[in-house]
Amino acid sequence: xxxxxxxxxxxxxxxxxxxxxxxxxxxxxxxxxxxxxxxxxxxxxxxxxxxxxxxxxxxxxxxxxxxxxxxxxxxxxxxxxxxxxxxxxxxxxxxxxxxxxxxxxxxxxxxxxxxxxxxxxxxxxxxxxxxxxxxxxxxxxxxxxxxxxxxxxxxxxxxxxxxxxxxxxxxxxxxxxxxxxxxxxxxxxxxxxxxxxxxxxxxxxxxxxxxxxxxxxxxxxxxxxxxxxxxxxxxxxxxxxxxxxxxxxxxxxxxxxxxxxxxxxxxxxxxxxxxxxxxxxxxxxxxxxxxxxxxxxxxxxxxxxxxxxxxxxxxxxxxxxxxxxxxxxxxxxxxxxxxxxxxxxxxxxxxxxxxxxxxxxxxxxxxxxxxxxxxxxxxxxxxxxxxxxxxxxxxxxxxxxxxxxxxxxxxxxxxxxxxxxxxxxxxxxxxxxxxxxxxxxxxxxxxxxxxxxxxxxxxxx
Numbered sequence: 001x002x003x004x005x006x007x008x009x010x011x012x013x014x015x016x017x018x019x020x021x022x023x024x025x026x027x028x029x030x031x032x033x034x035x036x037x038x039x040x041x042x043x044x045x046x047x048x049x050x051x052x053x054x055x056x057x058x059x060x061x062x063x064x065x066x067x068x069x070x071x072x073x074x075x076x077x078x079x080x081x082x083x084x085x086x087x088x089x090x091x092x093x094x095x096x097x098x099x100x101x102x103x104x105x106x107x108x109x110x111x112x113x114x115x116x117x118x119x120x121x122x123x124x125x126x127x128x129x130x131x132x133x134x135x136x137x138x139x140x141x142x143x144x145x146x147x148x149x150x151x152x153x154x155x156x157x158x159x160x161x162x163x164x165x166x167x168x169x170x171x172x173x174x175x176x177x178x179x180x181x182x183x184x185x186x187x188x189x190x191x192x193x194x195x196x197x198x199x200x201x202x203x204x205x206x207x208x209x210x211x212x213x214x215x216x217x218x219x220x221x222x223x224x225x226x227x228x229x230x231x232x233x234x235x236x237x238x239x240x241x242x243x244x245x246x247x248x249x250x251x252x253x254x255x256x257x258x259x260x261x262x263x264x265x266x267x268x269x270x271x272x273x274x275x276x277x278x279x280x281x282x283x284x285x286x287x288x289x290x291x292x293x294x295x296x297x298x299x300x301x302x303x304x305x306x307x308x309x310x311x312x313x314x315x316x317x318x319x320x321x322x323x324x325x326x327x328x329x330x331x332x333x334x335x336x337x338x339x340x341x342x343x344x345x346x347x348x349x350x351x352x353x354x355x356x357x358x359x360x361x362x363x364x365x366x367x368x369x370x371x372x373x374x375x376x377x378x379x380x381x382x383x384x385x386x387x388x389x390x391x392x393x394x395x396x397x398x399x400x401x402x403x404x405x406x407x408x409x410x411x412x413x414x415x416x417x418x419x420x421x422x423x424x425x426x427x428x429x430x431x432x433x434x435x436x437x438x439x440x441x442x443x444x445x446x447x448x449x450x451x452x453x454x455x456x457x458x459x460x461x
Contacts, residue, residue: 012038014230014436015248016262017236017273020048021064021422022410023264024219025429028226030262033437035226038256040248042380042438046223048414049266050215050422053371056302056330061214062296062373064205064385064412064422067299070195071423073430075190081221084212089326091208097312097324097361099168104312104319104361112169115317117199122160125193133193137417139186139397142260143372149186149394153177156185169293175322175341176206178293180315187393187419194418205421207325215422236272237381239263239407243358244289246406260406260436264429267291267400267413268382286396291413292375292383295343301358301370304333305365312361320344320357333368347372386413386420401428403439408432 019041195202270287355367410432415424
């Protein structure tokens with residue numbers, strides 16, 4: 001990786017705006033294709049909504065972390081660079097923390113699994129769902145999905161008559177998607193279809209594997225492999241574009257031009273960049289409405305007290321931390337990865353408040369140290385992982401990443417098959433790079449959405 005002081009005046013074939021996983025993937029693939037590429041990143045580091053910090057002598061992720069080998073885009077990179085992986089506590093815990101009428105309670109892993117199986121079977125049991133999402137990689141191929149996009153997770157719960165204890169377990173698992181009264185049912189069902197409507201497969205898509213050395217290790221390998229040029233601490237203030245090319249203006253006034261620009265910032269950040277001419281209605285709507293978890297705080301804690309692996313999966317808003325999972329066991333306690341989905345507590349609240357929050361789940365715990373990241377207050381994220389609210393999935397998925405003249409869009413938020421996940425970022429970045437190289441070679445075939453490319457009953461044209 002060459003630093004900003006060594007970037008020359010030689011023309012670039014492409015500029016990538018945003019150094020998250022999608023941007024790094026796009027830049028690497030472009031450089032491999034022979035396209036001289038500059039990546040500009042607002043932060044003083046690469047990684048975007050992945051973030052690395054140190055606690056208890058370990059490098060840990062306080063951003064995007066989890067994946068599974070079912071997710072082919074990211075697993076291909078893990079295998080390519082031979083990166084060691086670690087299984088989460090979800091696979092080894094003997095008991096789970098959940099809630100009942102009296103508060104937080106512990107149930108066996110066997111009981112949790114049985115209740116979750118019943119909950120899943122009811123939640124996705126409508127046979128019309130499997131028909132509407134038979135192609136989860138091409139979300140808009142069935143018009144029934146649009147009607148489901150108008151509904152929320154909460155709407156689906158109202159349609160069911162679940163045992164209250166089963167429902168609370170299911171609500172805890174689905175908390176990862178966001179507030180149930182807001183989240184698009186169609187988006188959740190797309191993820192369930194990616195898990196082939198199976199208990200084990202869908203669970204595997206949530207939080208099973210992480211990289212032993214954190215996501216920074218994958219980013220480092222991709223940058224080293226790519227050899228593209230990087231300019232850090234370079235926020236983009238404006239992008240002027242037409243069909244012939246684009247000019248990127250950085251804070252301070254420096255400008256860089258190229259035939260194509262890949263916009264790989266989070267969707268929520270588009271509104272902070274002045275596009276000339278302005279983006280179309282659908283892009284403006286997405287960035288103004290927001291398509292990410294609005295209030296989530298990622299916290300990593302070094303604690304003493306629990307002797308066994310901890311897994312807490314609680315309904316949204318039921319406790320300050322709705323999700324808490326043992327990250328690793330130390331000689332002196334554990335590292336716990338915790339997520340406050342409503343912003344009830346964050347690392348900025350201080351040691352005592354974080355300890356009170358974790359003690360609402362584990363009363364005897366001693367908090368030794370804490371690090372974390374408050375994604376909604378990060379000006380280059382403006383939110384956490386992707387989350388589509390009612391009416392958004394069918395407006396935005398497989399739509400927002402369509403090229404606009406010399407602008408190509410990429411990012412986990414707008415990936416067609418796995419929006420909101422690490423693998424979606426790689427999926428989207430790779431496709432953006434392919435679109436850039438096709439454009440530079442004069443290919444006149446317009447990139448189509450996966451929905452448009454699919455011919456019902458006949459496969460891809």
